[in-house]
Amino acid sequence: MVLQKASWLAVLGFSIVATSLLLVQIGFIFARKKNYKNHYKVMASALLLNTLFLITYVTRVLTNDETSFPGPENVKIYFYYPFLLVHIILALVVIGWIFTFVPQTIKQKRMTSDGAPYFEDKEFRKLHRKRGFIAYIMWTISFAMGIIIFFMLYVINWS
Ligand code: HEM
Numbered sequence: 657m658v659l660q661k662a663s664w665l666a667v668l669g670f671s672i673v674a675t676s677l678l679l680v681q682i683g684f685i686f687a688r689k690k691n692y693k694n695h696y697k698v699m700a701s702a703l704l705l706n707t708l709f710l711i712t713y714v715t716r717v718l719t720n721d722e723t724s725f726p727g728p729e730n731v732k733i734y735f736y737y738p739f740l741l742v743h744i745i746l747a748l749v750v751i752g753w754i755f756t757f758v759p760q761t762i763k764q765k766r767m768t769s770d771g772a773p774y775f776e777d778k779e780f781r782k783l784h785r786k787r788g789f790i791a792y793i794m795w796t797i798s799f800a801m802g803i804i805i806f807f808m809l810y811v812i813n814w815s
Pocket residue numbers: 680684687688689692695696699700758761762765773774775781782784785787788789791792795
């Protein structure tokens with residue numbers, strides 16, 4: 657992979673997003689397989705990585721470590737900017753969604769003696785499944801878009 661002018665913070669952010677995307681897929685598979693002990697561990701790790709990513713992102717904004725699109729002007733206007741806008745809106749919605757849904761989940765969870773979480777409240781169980789599925793879909797799309805943006809900025813050779 658040829659990286660063109662990517663700062664170490666950009667590469668770090670990319671690695672965190674890629675790992676987090678992978679963890680969310682694994683966490684979802686664990687939930688579907690009813691392995692809630694590992695589901696919890698993997699989702700909690702993905703959330704931790706998300707927080708780390710936000711720190712790297714804010715640092716980049718504060719230090720002006722941002723890159724403008726290096727490709728042709730028409731691709732920039734008709735594809736890159738709309739794509740970036742959808743990504744940013746979705747990412748903000750995901751952050752808001754996750755940071756309201758997860759504290760509630762943690763508050764409601766009880767633990768079995770072997771360390772697997774469960775919810776006593778039947779209604780909350782349904783709600784977590786529903787909200788968790790929405791979070792999973794939005795998270796996956798928004799992070800996958802972030803990875804495509806990284807490729808457009810640093811990997812694709814536009815010349
Ligand atoms: C971090 C704290 C979390 C805990 C303690 C937790 C725990 C659980 C538990 C106990 C269930 C089973 C519910 C049932 O009895 O039906 C479950 C299901 C589920 N969780 Fe989580 N979860 C967490 C985070 C997440 C996150 C962040 C997501 C999404 C990104 C998520 C997505 C799901 C989904 C989609 C299901 C339903 C799977 C299915 O349809 O079989 N969870 N979770």
